[in-house]
Amino acid sequence: MIQELKNSYGHLFEDELLNEIAQVGTFKEVPAGFTLMSIGDYVRGMPLLVSGAIKIMREDKEGDELLLYYLEQGETCSMTMNCCMGQTKSEIKAVAEKDTKLIMVPVQKMEEWTAKYKSWRNFVFQSYHTRLNEVLHILDSVAFEKMDQRLLNYLKEKIRVNKTNTIHNTHQEIAYDLHTSRVVISRLLKKLEQMGRIELHRNHIKIINLV
Amino acid sequence: MIQELKNSYGHLFEDELLNEIAQVGTFKEVPAGFTLMSIGDYVRGMPLLVSGAIKIMREDKEGDELLLYYLEQGETCSMTMNCCMGQTKSEIKAVAEKDTKLIMVPVQKMEEWTAKYKSWRNFVFQSYHTRLNEVLHILDSVAFEKMDQRLLNYLKEKIRVNKTNTIHNTHQEIAYDLHTSRVVISRLLKKLEQMGRIELHRNHIKIINLV
DNA sequence: CTGATTATGTAACTTTTGTTACTGTGTGAT
DNA sequence: ATCACACAGTAACAAAAGTTACATAATCAG
Numbered sequence: 001m002i003q004e005l006k007n008s009y010g011h012l013f014e015d016e017l018l019n020e021i022a023q024v025g026t027f028k029e030v031p032a033g034f035t036l037m038s039i040g041d042y043v044r045g046m047p048l049l050v051s052g053a054i055k056i057m058r059e060d061k062e063g064d065e066l067l068l069y070y071l072e073q074g075e076t077c078s079m080t081m082n083c084c085m086g087q088t089k090s091e092i093k094a095v096a097e098k099d100t101k102l103i104m105v106p107v108q109k110m111e112e113w114t115a116k117y118k119s120w121r122n123f124v125f126q127s128y129h130t131r132l133n134e135v136l137h138i139l140d141s142v143a144f145e146k147m148d149q150r151l152l153n154y155l156k157e158k159i160r161v162n163k164t165n166t167i168h169n170t171h172q173e174i175a176y177d178l179h180t181s182r183v184v185i186s187r188l189l190k191k192l193e194q195m196g197r198i199e200l201h202r203n204h205i206k207i208i209n210l211v
Numbered sequence: 212m213i214q215e216l217k218n219s220y221g222h223l224f225e226d227e228l229l230n231e232i233a234q235v236g237t238f239k240e241v242p243a244g245f246t247l248m249s250i251g252d253y254v255r256g257m258p259l260l261v262s263g264a265i266k267i268m269r270e271d272k273e274g275d276e277l278l279l280y281y282l283e284q285g286e287t288c289s290m291t292m293n294c295c296m297g298q299t300k301s302e303i304k305a306v307a308e309k310d311t312k313l314i315m316v317p318v319q320k321m322e323e324w325t326a327k328y329k330s331w332r333n334f335v336f337q338s339y340h341t342r343l344n345e346v347l348h349i350l351d352s353v354a355f356e357k358m359d360q361r362l363l364n365y366l367k368e369k370i371r372v373n374k375t376n377t378i379h380n381t382h383q384e385i386a387y388d389l390h391t392s393r394v395v396i397s398r399l400l401k402k403l404e405q406m407g408r409i410e411l412h413r414n415h416i417k418i419i420n421l422v
Numbered sequence: 423c424t425g426a427t428t429a430t431g432t433a434a435c436t437t438t439t440g441t442t443a444c445t446g447t448g449t450g451a452t
Numbered sequence: 453a454t455c456a457c458a459c460a461g462t463a464a465c466a467a468a469a470g471t472t473a474c475a476t477a478a479t480c481a482g
Contacts, residue, residue, distance in 0.1 A: 058347065058350065058351065058354075060351060060355060062355075064354075064355045066350070066354050066355075078339075078343065079343075081336075081340075082339075082340055082343055082344065091347070114332060114336075115329065115332070118326065121325060121326070121332075125292075125325075125335075128289075128293075128339045128343070129292075129293050131343065132289065132290075132293055132339070132342065132343055132346065133293065135343065135346050135347065135350065136269065136302070136346065138350065139269065139277070139346065139349065139350050139353065140269065140271060142350065142353050142354045143269075143275075143277050143353045143390055144271060144273075144275045144277075144390070146438070146439090147438080147439070170458085170459065170460085171459075171460065172458095172459080172460095179354055179355070180439075180440080181439085181440055181441075182459090182460085183439095183440075183441075183442090183461095183462085184438095184439065184440065186459095186460060186461065186462085187439095187461090187462085189460095190460095190461075190462090200460080202447085202448060202449085202458090202459060202460075203448095203458095203459075357468070357469090358468075358469070359468095381428085381429060381430085382429075382430070383428095383429080391469075391470080392469080392470055392471075393429090393430090394431095394432085394469095394470075394471075394472090395468095395469060395470070397429095397430065397431065397432085398431090398432085398469095400430095401430095401431075401432090411430085413428090413429060413430075413477080413478055413479080414428095414429075414478095414479095
């Protein structure tokens with residue numbers, strides 16, 4: 001584990017902190033599609049991403065969903081910290097977007113390290129900073145843009161995170177992520193295909209040019 | 212200033228920190244409607260609210276606006292911290308909702324105090340925590356609710372912050388806050404009036420019962 | 423008082439999004 | 453092969469939100 005840790009976090013944390021993480025953290029490997037957290041779960045640990053990506057979604061009591069952002073290598077989830085601090089249950093859902101390796105750190109360590117290590121403090125602040133900005137961008141997208149533009153943003157982000165030109169999702173899954181209906185997504189995707197920007201296939205979409 | 216400071220922050224910070232704030236902070240008093248910050252402004256200080264309330268709005272380059280939340284006594288703006296950390300320009304607009312008293316603290320002090328005072332650290336974390344949650348709730352509202360419900364939420368929050376049953380706004384102003392058009396707001400307000408839940412007047416709305 | 427300005431009411435229409443319903447077509451299990 | 457099922461295409465319609473246009477009423481400056 002210590003090697004994985006150093007590769008992803010060596011440039012961020014001092015050796016002493018890396019050792020502490022190695023001591024109290026537990027290594028986890030989850031396959032794509034694995035649900036790491038659901039709405040209502042109690043938060044026990046803080047994830048430090050080593051490789052892969054995790055999809056973070058907002059989910060309300062009625063089961064309405066909305067994609068917030070992806071966690072990637074070297075990142076953590078400030079939403080988790082958020083829940084820990086408030087002693088509240090999770091209001092988000094976390095699903096592995098790819099096969100993912102991560103280290104879980106008990107939440108009790110968080111405050112201790114915040115006082116002890118400047119690098120940890122910066123990491124936590126940086127994380128809050130990034131997540132707040134990402135949530136703001138999603139808010140911009142939902143509040144100011146129409147569904148066709150939101151779909152384009154979605155496809156672009158998806159190929160960035162997955163480093164591929166083929167998106168392996170059904171129209172229904174995309175509809176869930178954007179909180180709309182399958183018919184709406186099929187309609188808009190068909191338009192993109194007619195513009196020659198994508199190719200539609202069963203269970204996957206080939207990206208030609210999103211500009 | 213030290214007295215104002217103690218009233219609002221005495222229970223949060225130790226005396227030593229209160230003294231430091233008093234030394235480097237500048238006291239400010241602004242009237243309702245005063246714009247404290249616009250999009251593109253550089254962030255020079257961090258506001259500590261002493262009394263009153265400040266309306267925080269998201270604003271994009273096209274001038275689209277959306278109300279995010281209100282800052283109240285004893286609170287600060289993590290959006291400000293957010294901007295400071297990233298060395299970026301402000302992506303929000305701040306307007307005094309009521310006559311407001313506040314203390315401006317130079318941003319340079321932030322990191323220094325974060326290392327030095329546990330109470331400050333907690334305050335900053337708590338602030339990020341609260342703001343992230345508030346932005347999430349706005350996101351829920353925009354993503355999952357229809358305009359009639361969003362308008363109700365808006366009116367409720369407005370009377371809570373202003374501690375009054377009369378809202379002194381034009382329909383156009385409300386439309387800006389919710390990022391919709393004046394006609395839509397007039398339409399929905401008229402429905403609420405017909406339900407006997409509000410009374411409409413020129414330049415103000417009397418709240419009867421929002422349940 | 424008069425005229426200009428601002429706020430509101432409302433009709434008529436368009437656009438966008440959401441819903442229902444039905445079709446056809448791959449895919450995989452047996 | 454055949455059956456069941458999940459996925460996608462599409463039409464027809466409904467609902468919500470946005471737009472344009474105009475009328476009327478309150479307010480204010482001169």
